[in-house]
Amino acid sequence: MQLNETLALMNGRSVAEHVGKAVRDVLPAIAPTLEPLLARILETGEAALNIELSGETPAQPGITRYWRASYFPLAAEPGHADGIGAIVVEDTPRRHAERALRRSGADYRAIVEQATYGIYRSSLEGRFLKVNPALVAMLGYETEAQVLALQLDRDVYVDPAERARAIAQARPLERVTGVQVQWKRRDGHHITVRLSGRVVRSERGDIKGFEMIAEDVTEQRALERALHQAQKMETIGRLTSGIAHDFNNLLTVILAQGNLMAKALPDGTAELRRDLEELTDAARRGAELVHRLLGFSRHETLDLRPLSAPEWIREELHTLRRLLPASIEIQCDAEPEAGVVDADSGALEQILLNLATNARDAMPEGGTLHLDVRRTRLDAEDRPLHAWVEPGVYVCIAVSDTGVGMDRQTQAHVFEPFFTTKPAGVGTGLGMAMVYGLVKQHTGYVHLYSEVGQGTTVKLYLPLAHEQPLPSGPSGEEEMLPGGTDAILLVEDDPHLRAVAQRLFEKVGYRVFAAADGQEGLTLYRAHTAGVDLVITDMVMPKISGMQLYETIRAAEPPHKRMKVLFTSGYPAADFRQSLDGDPDVAFVTKPWTASELLRQIRQLLEK
Ligand SMILES: Nc1ncnc2c1ncn2[C@@H]1O[C@H](COP(=O)(O)OP(=O)(O)OP(=O)(O)O)[C@@H](O)[C@H]1O
Numbered sequence: 137m138q139l140n141e142t143l144a145l146m147n148g149r150s151v152a153e154h155v156g157k158a159v160r161d162v163l164p165a166i167a168p169t170l171e172p173l174l175a176r177i178l179e180t181g182e183a184a185l186n187i188e189l190s191g192e193t194p195a196q197p198g199i200t201r202y203w204r205a206s207y208f209p210l211a212a213e214p215g216h217a218d219g220i221g222a223i224v225v226e227d228t229p230r231r232h233a234e235r236a237l238r239r240s241g242a243d244y245r246a247i248v249e250q251a252t253y254g255i256y257r258s259s260l261e262g263r264f265l266k267v268n269p270a271l272v273a274m275l276g277y278e279t280e281a282q283v284l285a286l287q288l289d290r291d292v293y294v295d296p297a298e299r300a301r302a303i304a305q306a307r308p309l310e311r312v313t314g315v316q317v318q319w320k321r322r323d324g325h326h327i328t329v330r331l332s333g334r335v336v337r338s339e340r341g342d343i344k345g346f347e348m349i350a351e352d353v354t355e356q357r358a359l360e361r362a363l364h365q366a367q368k369m370e371t372i373g374r375l376t377s378g379i380a381h382d383f384n385n386l387l388t389v390i391l392a393q394g395n396l397m398a399k400a401l402p403d404g405t406a407e408l409r410r411d412l413e414e415l416t417d418a419a420r421r422g423a424e425l426v427h428r429l430l431g432f433s434r435h436e437t438l439d440l441r442p443l444s445a446p447e448w449i450r451e452e453l454h455t456l457r458r459l460l461p462a463s464i465e466i467q468c469d470a471e472p473e474a475g476v477v478d479a480d481s482g483a484l485e486q487i488l489l490n491l492a493t494n495a496r497d498a499m500p501e502g503g504t505l506h507l508d509v510r511r512t513r514l515d516a517e518d519r520p521l522h523a524w525v526e527p528g529v530y531v532c533i534a535v536s537d538t539g540v541g542m543d544r545q546t547q548a549h550v551f552e553p554f555f556t557t558k559p560a561g562v563g564t565g566l567g568m569a570m571v572y573g574l575v576k577q578h579t580g581y582v583h584l585y586s587e588v589g590q591g592t593t594v595k596l597y598l599p600l601a602h603e604q605p606l607p608s609g610p611s612g613e614e615e616m617l618p619g620g621t622d623a624i625l626l627v628e629d630d631p632h633l634r635a636v637a638q639r640l641f642e643k644v645g646y647r648v649f650a651a652a653d654g655q656e657g658l659t660l661y662r663a664h665t666a667g668v669d670l671v672i673t674d675m676v677m678p679k680i681s682g683m684q685l686y687e688t689i690r691a692a693e694p695p696h697k698r699m700k701v702l703f704t705s706g707y708p709a710a711d712f713r714q715s716l717d718g719d720p721d722v723a724f725v726t727k728p729w730t731a732s733e734l735l736r737q738i739r740q741l742l743e744k
């Protein structure tokens with residue numbers, strides 16, 4: 137063979153070392169491919185272009201190299217090839233680049249594997265065909281195989297009709313962006329999921345399936361709702377204050393003119409005078425109403441002064457006692473060191489009286505009004521349950537009753553001005569609107585928890601006054617939420633609360649078994665007794681109550697190995713607490729709880 141220097145160097149040898157030798161001698165590694173190829177070219181006289189070759193060279197054993205070569209028949213006479221000419225290009229660098237690319241292709245796979253978003257491919261019939269680990273976790277399963285066995289209509293979509301609608305919408309489209317659907321997790325929790333991705337079609341254009349990214353936006357939706365509620369109140373506030381100001385002016389004119397007329401009335405017009413008095417009386421009542429409206433819409437200026445919340449509440453007890461009938465018992469738990477807030481004592485009293493009046497109206501047969509004052513923290517973690525809170529240290533004043541409670545519908549509207557369920561003439565529907573407005577003026581928050589037939593708790597959060605020294609640590613705000621790796625059995629029938637609590641626990645490291653009622657809680661407890669470190673249970677639940685669950689657990693366990701139980705409850709449970717006094721492995725948190733309260737109580741119980 138003859139060759140040029142470049143080709144000789146490719147093979148790691150000199151030109152002289154090749155000349156006159158057979159292919160098999162100089163290129164033993166590729167000879168098996170090359171020899172038949174060359175034979176065919178000689179036979180057919182046809183060129184072979186862009187042939188890919190690879191192998192080791194004698195000069196560099198152990199390293200695979202790549203070449204691209206084209207072979208042409210060399211013929212002295214047309215049709216009679218007697219030699220072969222070759223152009224050979226070293227292809228190793230390109231192949232290496234390709235390999236690197238394939239490796240970065242593997243990185244794409246890694247991205248899918250490690251993505252925090254769920255990524256899946258599904259069939260039109262409603263099966264997952266491929267899922268990434270994030271999707272498995274999002275749905276609360278352990279393995280990919282479990283998820284591949286699911287039927288989307290039955291096991292994933294809360295409402296199968298929603299999937300049908302989403303598909304119908306996707307029909308004319310190439311891609312789907314931001315469709316929100318309700319899915320359910322393995323444990324039955326509902327989650328809001330945002331789907332974006334590609335519609336996969338057959339060659340004929342029929343939908344075959346979907347390639348989607350699924351994002352769990354449950355928490356985000358809760359935040360949006362809270363923000364929306366705050367905006368709604370803001371708008372109503374502006375609207376009412378505008379009307380109230382105009383009304384105030386009108387009423388001032390009516391009252392002033394009425395007074396002038398009364399003075400000008402001649403003697404012997406007693407009847408007229410009475411009518412006029414009624415007129416001015418009505419105007420005065422109107423003025424009072426406007427005053428309350430303005431209170432709601434934050435147009436009255438407050439006189440903020442430092443005030444010790446626990447001392448203040450003790451002083452208010454007398455007023456409350458006078459306001460409430462004897463059938464209502466008043467209890468008060470106030471941490472003496474709960475803290476000082478900057479508050480207008482008149483406004484604070486109005487808030488309290490409004491809450492107490494509502495509590496009274498909710499307990500026509502009597503009951504308990506419970507006041508509780510303590511210092512607490514609000515964290516970003518509390519936002520899904522507690523409007524748009526500013527994290528920080530607060531004094532929480534909780535007012536609970538054992539009254540009729542409110543259904544969801546009522547709870548959604550309580551704070552709106554003029555919303556009342558009371559007969560005309562009894563309620564104006566301004567009480568809670570005022571509470572909301574006044575608390576807002578104190579840069580605080582109002583949170584409400586209520587269960588029909590059980591009672592209601594309203595919690596006011598007022599920021600701790602600035603000059604107040606913080607108890608321990610540099611600043612309460614920088615404290616970490618206490619967590620752990622223990623296993624918690626969470627029994628809560630409100631799906632939203634349950635989901636928020638579960639997320640919170642998991643976020644700080646706990647393992648969570650979640651149950652939707654006492655019965656399920658008991659089943660889970662029995663199945664995992666040894667694996668559960670603490671039980672958190674709601675008090676009022678369908679089937680088996682928290683108390684029954686507690687009693688069953690205590691009855692079944694050996695005395696030396698007692699389960700820690702944390703009760704959550706929305707209303708005062710003084711009697712209940714008493715009946716458990718002496719059980720050191722029990723604690724209470726009142727709803728609506730905050731992340732820091734709940735996590736602190738859990739730690740305290742676990743470390744006992
Ligand atoms: N503690 C409570 N228990 C049960 N329902 C309550 C409670 N507090 C408020 N509500 C419900 O919320 C509604 C609105 O309360 P709000 O105090 O704003 O108005 P009202 O009490 O009806 O009238 P007003 O306070 O102006 O006399 C009430 O009509 C009632 O249905």
Ligand SMILES: [Mg+2]
Pocket residue numbers: 490493494563566567568
């Ligand atoms: Mg009221």
